[in-house]
Amino acid sequence: MKFMKFAAAAATSLVLLANAAQAAxxxxxxxxxxxxxxxxxxxxxxxxxxxxxxxxxxxxxxxxxxxxxxxxxxxxxxxxxxxxxxxxxxxxxxxxxxxxxxxxxxxxxxxxxxxxxxxxxxxxxxxxxxxxxxxxxPDNRGGAKMAGDVLGEKLGKDGKVVIIEGNPGADNGIQRALGFEDSVKQYELNLIESRTAHWETEEANTVFSNMLTAHPDIQGVMAANDSMAIGVVKALESAGRDDILVVGFDNIDAVGPMIEDGRMLATVDQFGxxxxxxxxxxxxxxxxxxxxxxxxxxxxxxxxxxx
Amino acid sequence: MTTQTSGDVAQEPRRVTLRSVLNNAGIGLALLALILFFAVFTEHFLTPNNITNILTQITINLILAVGMTFVILIGGIDLSVGSVMAFAAVVAGKAITLPGFGPVEAIALAIVAATLIGVLCGMFNGVISAYWSLPSFIITLGMLNIARGAALHVSDAQTIYSFPLAFEDFGSAMIYGVPVVFMVAVVLVLIAWFILNFTVFGRLLYGIGNNEEAVRLAGHSVYWYKVAAFTICGLTAGIAAVVYMARLNISSPIAGIGFELNAIAAVIIGGTSLSGGRGSVIGTLLGAFIIGVLANGLILIGLSDFMRQMITGVVIIIAVVLDYYRAKYTAS
Known part of the structure; x- marks a missing residue:
C-alpha cells in the first residue's frame, strides 16, 4: 500500500516535471x-x-x-x-x-x-x-523495376524468370511485384510463376527450391525483399546452380557480401x-x-x- | 494396492504401442497415396533431387514435432516452439559471430547457446504450468511472446550473418543424397521412440496423459515428469535453431512464426491424441512427411498459394476426423 502511494506520488511529480519542461x-x-x-x-x-x-x-x-x-x-x-x-x-x-x-x-x-x-x-x-x-x-514500383531491368538486360528476350512476393495484400509488396512485372513486359521476359514467401528467409528457401524442381530452366529470380533473396541464394547453393541470377530489394547488411561476390545481381536501397x-x-x-x-x-x- | 496401480499404468502403454502399429499403418497408407498421386501427376516429384529437397524441408518441422509429441502425450501443448527457436537462433548467432574464436570453438559455443536457451525456455514452461496446474496453452502463449520479444531485443531486429564455413558445410552436407540434418532428425525420432516405449519415464508420460491421478497415487512425482516433457520440447526447439542456422547461414529474429502450428499438425496428423495418452513418435514422423510432401507436391503441380493453403487446412481437418474414428474403433 505504502509502495503504491509512493509510486503514485513519483509518477505525478514526473508528469509535472515533464509538463514543466515542455512548457518552458x-x-x-x-x-x-x-x-x-x-x-x-x-x-x-x-x-x-x-x-x-x-x-x-x-x-x-x-x-x-x-x-x-x-x-x-x-x-x-x-x-x-x-x-x-x-x-x-x-x-x-x-x-x-x-x-x-x-x-x-x-x-x-x-x-x-x-x-x-x-x-x-x-x-x-x-x-x-x-x-x-x-x-x-519512395517509388516501390519504380525501384523494383530498376532491379528487374538489370535482370532483363542480362537475360534478354524470353529469359525465364520467377517472382517471390511479399505478404499478399501488403501495399509495398504489391507495388514491387508490379514493378517486376513492368520489367518483364519491357524486356519481353517469360514470367513462369509468382509466389509469396511472406517476406521470410526459410519460407523463400523452401518455396523456391520447389519452384526450381518444377522449372529447372529458370534463369532469373526477382525477390520482393532481401530476406527472401537470401533464402533463394541458399537454395541455389544447395542445388549446385550458379547460372541463375537473383535480384532483391532493401539492401540489408546481410546481402552486402552476396552482391560483392556475385551470388546476387542487384538490390535496391530506399534509404529507410x-x-x-x-x-x-x-x-x-x-x-x-x-x-x-x-x-x-x-x-x-x-x-x-x-x- | 499401490504396486497394482503402478502395474496398470505401466501396462497401458504397451497396449497402446500395439495399437499404434495399426494406426501408423493407416497414416502410412495415406502418405503412400499422396506420394503416388504426386508421382503420377507431376513430372519431377520422384526425382532424387526432389526427394533430397523434401527431406531437407521437413527436417525443422520434424525436430520440433518430436519434442511436441512428448508434450501432447501428457495432455499439454506448446505454442512457444517457433519463437523459442528464433530466440535460440539469435543468441547462438550472436555467439557464433563473437570475435576471437576459431571456427570450431564458435560452432560449439553456438550449439551450446542454442540448446541451453531451448532447455531453459522449455523448463520455464514446464515449471510454471505444472507447479500451479495451469493450462499449458496459456503459459506457452505467454512464452511465445516472451521469446519473440527477446529474439527481437537481442538482435535489435537485425538479421545476423557471416557464420563459419564449416557450419554451412554441415547444413548442406549429404550422404548418398540424404541431408545430414535430416539424419539428425531421424536419430532424434529413434531416441524419442526408445524413451517413450522402453523406459519407465516414457511409459509414465503415457500414464500421465491417460490418468494423471493414477500416476500420482502410484507414488510418482507427476510434477517432475511434466517439467521433463516440456524441457525436452524446448531442447528440440534449440536443436531446430541450430539446423535453421546451418541451413540458411543466417539468424533471423522473425524466423519460425507459425512453426508451432505446423509441429502440432504433424503430431496430430500422426495420430497422437490432443487429449494425451495415445500416439507415437513414429506417427509424428509420418505426419511431418505428409505435411512436407503436400507442401512440395502442391507447388510442383503449380497450384496457387491460396489454394495450397486451403488444401493444407482441409488435410489437417480430415486427419483429425479420421483420428476420431480410429479412437472409437480401437476403443471398442
Missing part, C-alpha cells in the same frame, strides 16, 4: 507511427529518427510501432492517442492504405499536421472521404534510415507555417550492384 521550451511534438518494429527496415528507420531528434534538438519525438505487419488496429489507436495528447504533427507509415484514411482525417480536423510516408494512402478512399494529403516516399527523418523535417516545416505539401514528394532510391 515549447518544442513542437511529432508523433511517429511506424509498422512492425520486428522488421529490420523499420527498426533502422526508428534509429534514424532518434538520431535525427538528437541532432536537431528542436522537437520532441514520440514513436509508436506495431506488433506485426497486419496489426493495423494498433496504428488507428496510436492516431487517436496522439489526437488526445494534442501533438503538433503526425508522421505515419500506414499499415493499411485504406483503413488509415478515416483516423488521419480526424487528426487533420483536430488541426494536426499529417504527413504520410513510406506507403501511400489509397487515392480512391482519400477522394471519398474528402481528404487531401500529400505522400512522401533517413526516410522517417525526412518526413519529420517536412512536417516541421508545415508546423512552422511553411506551405502545405502537395502530390507525391518522391524520396531517393538507389540501385545497388557489384562495384
Amino acid at each position: 521550451e515549447e518544442k513542437p511534438v511529432v508523433g511517429l507511427i511506424m509498422k512492425s518494429l520486428a522488421n529490420e527496415f523499420f527498426q533502422n528507420m526508428l534509429e534514424g529518427a532518434k538520431a535525427h531528434e538528437a541532432m536537431r534538438g528542436d522537437y520532441e519525438l514520440r514513436a509508436v510501432g506495431m506488433q506485426n505487419e497486419t496489426d493495423f488496429e494498433s496504428q488507428i489507436n496510436a492516431v487517436e492517442n496522439f489526437i488526445t495528447q494534442g501533438v503538433d504533427a503526425i508522421v505515419v507509415a500506414p499499415a493499411d492504405s485504406r483503413a488509415m484514411v478515416r483516423p488521419l482525417k480526424k487528426a487533420m480536423q483536430a488541426g494536426i499536421v499529417v504527413v504520410n510516408f513510406d506507403v501511400a494512402l489509397d487515392e480512391e478512399v482519400k477522394q471519398q472521404q474528402g481528404v487531401e494529403l500529400a505522400f512522401v516516399g 534510415q533517413d526516410m522517417a527523418a525526412n518526413a519529420i523535417d517536412m512536417a516541421l516545416e508545415v508546423v512552422r507555417g511553411g506551405p502545405e505539401l502537395e502530390g507525391w514528394v518522391k524520396t531517393p532510391i538507389k540501385l545497388v550492384v557489384a562495384e
Whole structure:
C-alpha cells in the first residue's frame, strides 16, 4: 500500500516535471507511427529518427510501432492517442492504405499536421472521404523495376524468370511485384510463376527450391525483399546452380557480401534510415507555417550492384 | 494396492504401442497415396533431387514435432516452439559471430547457446504450468511472446550473418543424397521412440496423459515428469535453431512464426491424441512427411498459394476426423 502511494506520488511529480519542461521550451511534438518494429527496415528507420531528434534538438519525438505487419488496429489507436495528447504533427507509415484514411482525417480536423510516408494512402478512399494529403516516399514500383531491368538486360528476350512476393495484400509488396512485372513486359521476359514467401528467409528457401524442381530452366529470380533473396541464394547453393541470377530489394547488411561476390545481381536501397527523418523535417516545416505539401514528394532510391 | 496401480499404468502403454502399429499403418497408407498421386501427376516429384529437397524441408518441422509429441502425450501443448527457436537462433548467432574464436570453438559455443536457451525456455514452461496446474496453452502463449520479444531485443531486429564455413558445410552436407540434418532428425525420432516405449519415464508420460491421478497415487512425482516433457520440447526447439542456422547461414529474429502450428499438425496428423495418452513418435514422423510432401507436391503441380493453403487446412481437418474414428474403433 505504502509502495503504491509512493509510486503514485513519483509518477505525478514526473508528469509535472515533464509538463514543466515542455512548457518552458515549447518544442513542437511529432508523433511517429511506424509498422512492425520486428522488421529490420523499420527498426533502422526508428534509429534514424532518434538520431535525427538528437541532432536537431528542436522537437520532441514520440514513436509508436506495431506488433506485426497486419496489426493495423494498433496504428488507428496510436492516431487517436496522439489526437488526445494534442501533438503538433503526425508522421505515419500506414499499415493499411485504406483503413488509415478515416483516423488521419480526424487528426487533420483536430488541426494536426499529417504527413504520410513510406506507403501511400489509397487515392480512391482519400477522394471519398474528402481528404487531401500529400505522400512522401519512395517509388516501390519504380525501384523494383530498376532491379528487374538489370535482370532483363542480362537475360534478354524470353529469359525465364520467377517472382517471390511479399505478404499478399501488403501495399509495398504489391507495388514491387508490379514493378517486376513492368520489367518483364519491357524486356519481353517469360514470367513462369509468382509466389509469396511472406517476406521470410526459410519460407523463400523452401518455396523456391520447389519452384526450381518444377522449372529447372529458370534463369532469373526477382525477390520482393532481401530476406527472401537470401533464402533463394541458399537454395541455389544447395542445388549446385550458379547460372541463375537473383535480384532483391532493401539492401540489408546481410546481402552486402552476396552482391560483392556475385551470388546476387542487384538490390535496391530506399534509404529507410533517413526516410522517417525526412518526413519529420517536412512536417516541421508545415508546423512552422511553411506551405502545405502537395502530390507525391518522391524520396531517393538507389540501385545497388557489384562495384 | 499401490504396486497394482503402478502395474496398470505401466501396462497401458504397451497396449497402446500395439495399437499404434495399426494406426501408423493407416497414416502410412495415406502418405503412400499422396506420394503416388504426386508421382503420377507431376513430372519431377520422384526425382532424387526432389526427394533430397523434401527431406531437407521437413527436417525443422520434424525436430520440433518430436519434442511436441512428448508434450501432447501428457495432455499439454506448446505454442512457444517457433519463437523459442528464433530466440535460440539469435543468441547462438550472436555467439557464433563473437570475435576471437576459431571456427570450431564458435560452432560449439553456438550449439551450446542454442540448446541451453531451448532447455531453459522449455523448463520455464514446464515449471510454471505444472507447479500451479495451469493450462499449458496459456503459459506457452505467454512464452511465445516472451521469446519473440527477446529474439527481437537481442538482435535489435537485425538479421545476423557471416557464420563459419564449416557450419554451412554441415547444413548442406549429404550422404548418398540424404541431408545430414535430416539424419539428425531421424536419430532424434529413434531416441524419442526408445524413451517413450522402453523406459519407465516414457511409459509414465503415457500414464500421465491417460490418468494423471493414477500416476500420482502410484507414488510418482507427476510434477517432475511434466517439467521433463516440456524441457525436452524446448531442447528440440534449440536443436531446430541450430539446423535453421546451418541451413540458411543466417539468424533471423522473425524466423519460425507459425512453426508451432505446423509441429502440432504433424503430431496430430500422426495420430497422437490432443487429449494425451495415445500416439507415437513414429506417427509424428509420418505426419511431418505428409505435411512436407503436400507442401512440395502442391507447388510442383503449380497450384496457387491460396489454394495450397486451403488444401493444407482441409488435410489437417480430415486427419483429425479420421483420428476420431480410429479412437472409437480401437476403443471398442
